[in-house]
Amino acid sequence: MLVFLLIASMFGQGLTVLSYGNNFITAFPENLGFFHPAYHLTSLNVMALYNNTTFKVFYSGIEKEIIIPNSGQTVNVNIAPSAEVNLFSSSDKSVRITSDKNITVYSVSKREASTQINVVQPTVNLGKNYMIPQLDYLNYLDSFNLNKPGSTAMRYSSFKLLIINAVASTNTITVVKKTASDDQEDEFKIDSYKLFQFQTNSSVVRVESDKEVAVILTHPCVEVEDCGCNMVINQILPTEFQDKNFIVPSIFNVAMTRLLLTSEQSTSLIRKGSTLATSSALLPFPDLLTSELVTASERVSLRLVSPGLIVELIPLSMFSACYLLQFSDNNGQAVVIAETDSKGDVRTHTGLPLASVWTAITGTNYSSTVVTIPNRTATIWHPTSKIAVYMLQNMSMTVLFGGPAMPISEKPDLHGCALVPGAYSVGADPLSWKQSREYCMNNGKQFACPVSKTVLKDMADNLTKNDGHGWIGLRRSLLTTDWYWQEEYDTPTDVTYVHWDDKQPLNPLKGLCTSVSLDHKNDFKWHSARCCDQKKPVCYKRPEYFNPLPFWIPQSFP
Structure with a gap:
């Protein structure tokens, strides 16, 4: 039955969530990593997919135009740390990027070892309806047996939601909150390209809007095992990108791992023939030594959570043929999931096969592997079928950052990562x-x-x-x-x-x-x-x- 589900998913229509485009909007959530150390960096990494690409960055009423001469070249744009959003209020601190040709964009926030990379979704991937993960910060700490925050200030004691208006007109936002007796709706407006930030500790279940918005779940300083802290950030995808079949990747044998389920209705998750849950929750997921299949009874989004890390999982219907990986340093790592029969055909940007040891994923026709990528930038692609790729990087013994790699090409091609199909x-x-x-x-x-x-x-x-x-x-x-x-x-x-x-x-x-x-x-x-x-x-x-x-x-x- 599981194999049938996988085959049906593989040949289904699927959804296109390519990470390139010519219009982006984002913001830099607050990063308090290691309690205000001296070194602080906020930046955008913009890669051109075509030669002679011109892009513009708009922030705080200022515009800057930059030309990238060569396809595959990255421009690292440093932005003042004052761009961080730290107040619970309306703000004009959104950052827009437009381009005359397709580009990819990711943002970097770094305070010493507290680093987060966020793949900025192009506006074509944004929507008007978002399910919000029900994640309570204090319960989160209890789940991992971590220390409670020393401060009771709001900035430390709860997660935050950051909503960015992605259009050049006023946008009406409705926030649906779960109360003890009923659901409550709060409505407010955001002016063009502005944002609004507020607290959420599992009370907010949905965000709706008249026009497209970007929604980011974040916390400025999540406690980790060595008494430090690491910012977390997760750009939430609209509900149309939810699905039922997922392969949960083994993230380098992280000792403390939870699975976070978000669904519009009561949902059963099946793992190894057993039911995991019937509602949104942080689910224990022990012994994740190899990648595993999880099947939901309803459409859901799933996130793999460990201290200081939230990784959005890629549904089988959204596997792609080619992924772009960008790390802050050399020797990052990637988890690759591919069909077992053709796993040896996975290649990197060099065109050479991906040298690795693969592990079959029980109940599926897929296998997974973990590989080290020597370069800061690379592609991983398959010539005949779709795959999934996650990238992670260790910043210290206990601090990780990363998430899904950027899908560049949905359609397999025999000769490489195809931007324009044959x-x-x-x-x-x-x-x-x-x-x-x-x-x-x-x-x-x-x-x-x-x-x-x-x-x-x-x-x-x-x-x-x-x-x-x-x-x-x-x-x-x-x-x-x-x-x-x-x-x-x-x-x-x-x-x-x-x-x-x-x-x-x-x-x-x-x-x-x-x-x-x-x-x-x-x-x-x-x-x-x-x-x-x-x-x-x-x-x-x-x-x-x-x-x-x-x-x-x-x-x-x-």
Whole structure:
């Protein structure tokens, strides 16, 4: 049954939560880490996905324009620590980033070892309806047997919610609070691009708005085991991104781990055949030595929680093909979850396979691994299926920061992290195989080469309705009569997958080239044919690929 659920999820429509865009809004929650040490940093890391990208940063009425010359290059923008939001009130301390081309953005807040990186969601991922995790700070400390805060001031004794108006007009916000007798609704307005911060200790269950907002759950200084403290931050995703099937990653064998469930209704969670919960709560999750499957009866969001760390979990329906990882230093670590049958195909930005030891995840067709990433910036991708990637980094013996890596490409590609997917087309006029190849190349394309079942399905899904047959890039060698793929930009590929029709292929004397049925009813079956026969060329335009660069450009604001 579990395997069936995973397969159904894998082939479902899924949701797109790509982390790039050209419009972002965020804020810097207060970080009191280690009680006001001297070193303090607030910054934005902005990476360009395309050459010659111009982006602008807006903060406190000031605008700064910055140009990134190369794709994959990161600009580190230092912003004054006064940008931190520490008051329970309305504020104009939001930070906006706009760009003429797609970029990724994450914010960094650092006080000595208290570091948090927040992947800033583009405004296309923001919404109007958010479920809020019911997390009480004092119960949180009790759950991990940590010391109570020495101060009873509000800034220490509760979690905070920070709501940012993402639009250029006044936004009406409704906060739904759970009381002993009923639910209470508080309504207020936030002016364009401003924010409002208030306390929450499990009383707030929902935030609704007329227009898009960003919602951040935070605490300035969560106690950790060594009597220090570490800021926590979690940008909450709208309710449309909730789902039922999750693989809980093993986060480096953290001794104290809890699972935080958030749901609109009473929900059962199934782990290893046992029911974990029927309502929102901090759930004990001991012995998380390997990644595990958790299935919910209703749509939920799940977070993995340990002292000073809240990690949003990626539902199976939101797995992607390529992730961007950015660390504050070298030798960060990543948890990778991939299909067991193709786990050896996971690659990094170097194009080389991910060298690692994998552990099968019970009850699923997935395996997981933990790997060290030597570079500050990298991609991890899979050529034929979707994966999940989490990144974490140790700042001390007890302080971690991190969360899901940035999904860059939802669609798998054989050759890398595809920013712009490949495109298939069929020429209008029948030509010979040789003429068809020239036609494709003269139009900035190459022969279509469906080298696997996944690639063939992608080709079939993207071709408009046609009749007859078209040429593809599979042919026989004149010397050996062995089949090979005629890929224009790579060494000819060995043939490991075929999709021949009945009684095909014919003997070499009757056909050295290959055509594909263009009729969907014929399942795109292949036929061998004489290379001089007249058929329409089936062409493929390669994707535009993304590769991060190792060096960063420092900037200051303003």
